Amino acid sequence: MSVLATLRGISKTFANGTLAVDGLDLDIADGEFLTFLGPSGCGKSTALRMLAGLMPPTSGTIGWTGGARPQVGFVFQExxxxxxxxxxxxxxxxxxxxxxxxxxxxxxxxxxxxxxxxxxxxxxxxxxxxxxxxxxxxxxxxxxxxPPLLLLDEPFAALDEITRFKLNDDLLALKTELGTTVGFVTHSVFESVYLSTRIAVFSPRPGRIVAGIDIPEPLPRNEEFRLSAVYADHCRIVSAALHKAMNAPQQQTVAQ
Missing domain, CATH: 1.10.8 (Helicase, Ruva Protein; domain 3)
Known part of the structure; x- marks a missing residue:
């Protein structure tokens, strides 16, 4: 896959001094389903909004193939x-x-x-x-x-499990049909593994990507995949990476 976007040294400090994201380096491939996974408040949504152009980074650069940000579709939590x-x-x-x-x-x-x-x-x-x-x-x-780039910020978090599963399936079907590059935010290990071709695991605030995990299973997926040993194995690997990130030494979260 060709690279759609390149993030280098991205940091975001808010007006109250909170350092939300720090030193974010990431390449986003054209056509992938990339999920930002991490605990609440770790800067996942901030990173997604900077990628969408909804807020500027405090430092660092976001580069786009072709020189300009492509058209973006954005789905908020509500x-x-x-x-x-x-x-x-x-x-x-x-x-x-x-x-x-x-x-x-x-x-x-x-x-x-x-x-x-x-x-x-x-x-x-x-x-x-x-x-x-x-x-x-x-x-x-x-x-x-x-849009060639669709970004979704925890869109299914408030829904019941049955509805959430159905919309996960529908989103994968849409991504497969349209060939859209998808960026997705969640704090659910199970949702991230089911949906993604790649998962970026975030540390607690300030958000840093501490692991990148490929999920090389074909899209779209279905209930058979959700019940498979392969799915369970991927969930264990991702859960272990998230657990490691959560237990890493905390960094200073307020800019001095």
């Missing part, structure tokens, strides 16, 4: 839907911000909704949807521009 707008109009938002008329955007919106299995819900309002369906709308909104 669906962040507009309650007064229909599903169709919520998905229209990124195209509307590009001044694409509703009529001209209709085909792209319908295709995005079909991709997430919500083609029949275009006229429905968010209050009429379940939590899982709202997250599907959020994913459709991120995909409506067909």
């Amino acid at each position: 669906p962040t839907l507009m309650p007064w707008a229909s599903v169709f109009d919520n998905v229209w938002l990124p195209l509307r911000l590009r001044h694409i008329p509703r009529r001209d955007a209709a085909r792209s919106i319908d295709e995005a909704l079909d991709l997430v299995g919500l083609g029949a819900f275009a006229k429905v309002y968010p209050r009429e949807l379940s939590g899982g369906m709202k997250m599907r709308v959020s994913i459709a909104r991120a995909l409506v521009t067909r």
Whole structure:
């Protein structure tokens, strides 16, 4: 695989002096499913947002093949839907911000909704949807521009296990169909192994990548993989790496 992005020496210090991420070095391959795994507050989401261009690093550089950041679709922890707008109009938002008329955007919106299995819900309002369906709308909104890079910040953390498993399957199917590069944040070892082609394990704050673990199993995956000895072996390896990271000597977390 060719390299899509190169992060070198990335650090982020917030206004209150908190050093969230420090010395982050990472190459992201075009077409991979890369997961940031670590405990809450370790800088995973901060790293993802810097990658998306939602906040600048304090130091370090992010380089892109071709010289410029590609178009990015971003899915937040909460669906962040507009309650007064229909599903169709919520998905229209990124195209509307590009001044694409509703009529001209209709085909792209319908295709995005079909991709997430919500083609029949275009006229429905968010209050009429379940939590899982709202997250599907959020994913459709991120995909409506067909971005080459899709970033998701713990999108399934608040969902029940059955819904979460189903959306994991759907996300893998979408990634396989579209060939999109995916960056994903989670604190679940089991979710990271099921979804990823590679896992970057973060230390507690300040976030550093302390292990990179490949999951060289074919995509998409299914319940057979989830119940397999191969899956269990990968989970043990990743869990051990996370345990080691959690028990490493802590670094100073406030910039002086």
